[in-house]
Amino acid sequence: MEKAGREIMYSVFRIQKALYRLVREDATRVGITEVQLIVLYTLFKKENIRLNDLAEKLNMSNSTVSGTIDRLVSAGLVMRETSREDRRAVTLRLTEKGREKLIEAFNHESVLVQRLRKIENEIEAADIEKLLSIHQTIKDILLGEE
Amino acid sequence: MEKAGREIMYSVFRIQKALYRLVREDATRVGITEVQLIVLYTLFKKENIRLNDLAEKLNMSNSTVSGTIDRLVSAGLVMRETSREDRRAVTLRLTEKGREKLIEAFNHESVLVQRLRKIENEIEAADIEKLLSIHQTIKDILLGEE
DNA sequence: CACAAATAGTTCTTATGCGAATTATTCCTA
DNA sequence: TAGGAATAATTCGCATAAGAACTATTTGTG
Incomplete structure (x- = not known):
């Protein structure tokens, strides 16, 4: 393989891992996983987003996101609502508890x-x-x- | 969160996903997964590496690597050998089939x-x-x- | 309008991916 | 040198992660 390209690739992998590790630290501190925290953050930035759009934003398949949302709903951090315009679609929203969790995760600590x-x-x-x-x-x- | 920092973070995530997708393309073409292909490549670059060192090189936990090696051994692409110097340790090596698979994955296609x-x-x-x-x-x- | 194609989500299976507990071996020190 | 600490790997439980098959709707076209 190409040398410079390979170096860039490894370098990106390393930074990504380091970032993920820090996100995980915050997530673990408040008792959730890193992906769950990223999802909460994305929902905070964009209310009433559809599952499909969320998956695209996160570069994940919707089967993966669907499962993660399952767990967030069980934990009472996110609400799933059937869209009124399109009854196939589901819109997602933070609960008050979810919002608090997010703020706690990204606080001064x-x-x-x-x-x-x-x-x-x-x-x-x-x-x-x-x-x-x-x-x-x-x-x-x-x-x-x- | 900090704006520029966040942009860098997202930008790294996007490149990482794009790279992974391309690795997966090659891997799928030869019937393995992207992580398996990355492991084969790493073993090709460094023969007789220990599981621990491989995990560190890949920035993965050794429990993850252990499982991946399981599957590569089952597929006949990698050999596990107990190290003679340290009987706790395991050294890993590509089989001939593994080497062929790797070359096929990164060919002109x-x-x-x-x-x-x-x-x-x-x-x-x-x-x-x-x-x-x-x-x-x-x-x-x-x-x-x- | 009818009905096939497209779209939105869910579910299933398989493979990562990690931390914690466990096993086997080696190291270290009283 | 005996026995606990440290180390290498595996196993276990849980949470991603993706593709394929499936269900429920909506869209598009004759």
């Missing part, structure tokens, strides 16, 4: 939030911009938008 | 290999270097090496 802040402080804005732009190029090439 | 090559061709070497260096900084911050 959150190492993830601290580290993300540190990244913003220690890396120059121009470099961050450069990084995101190269990432975009890479993503486009990987997805085959030529 | 491989979209992943093509795309990685394209990344090398279309992104300037200086930019790739810059990218890897920023990645390193981010990884260090995330892992808390302050």
Whole structure:
């Protein structure tokens, strides 16, 4: 395989793992899993989203999301409601308890939030911009938008 | 949460998913899973590696790797051997069949290999270097090496 | 309008993926 | 050197993660 490409690949894998580990730390602290926390956050950012759209946003299959939502509903953190416009569809919403859980997870104790802040402080804005732009190029090439 | 940090996080997640999807394509073509293919590749690059070291290299727990190796052994692609120096340890090696499978996966048909090559061709070497260096900084911050 | 095609979710099966407990072996030190 | 601490791997339980098959609706086309 190609050397530079391989290095980029490994480098991305490593960062992703490190990020996931920090998310897991916050999630575990409040008694849920990292994926559940990411789902809560996404629902917080976008209310009344459909399961399909949530799955797409998270880059996950809807079978996976369906199962995760099952567990969040059982835990009383999320509500499932049949959409009135389309009775096939399901819309998802945080419960009050879910909202509280989310806020608790990303409070001042959150190492993830601290580290993300540190990244913003220690890396120059121009470099961050450069990084995101190269990432975009890479993503486009990987997805085959030529 | 912090805006730029969040963007970087999402951007990494997206690239990781895109990469995984391409690895999966090659893996599926030869009848194995993406993780199994990554393991075969790692064993190809480093013969007679211990399970522990393999897990560390892949950033996975050894319970996960142990299970994956189970399936690769069942499929006749990998050999497990008790280490002579340390009888607690297990060393792993590709079988001939495993080596053939790996070569078949990453042959000229491989979209992943093509795309990685394209990344090398279309992104300037200086930019790739810059990218890897920023990645390193981010990884260090995330892992808390302050 | 009828009815096939498309769409939204769920369920099933298999494979990760992790932490905790367990087993086997080796290391270390009183 | 005996026996506990440390280490390497496996096993177990649970939660992703994806694709395929399935159900329930809605859409599109003659």
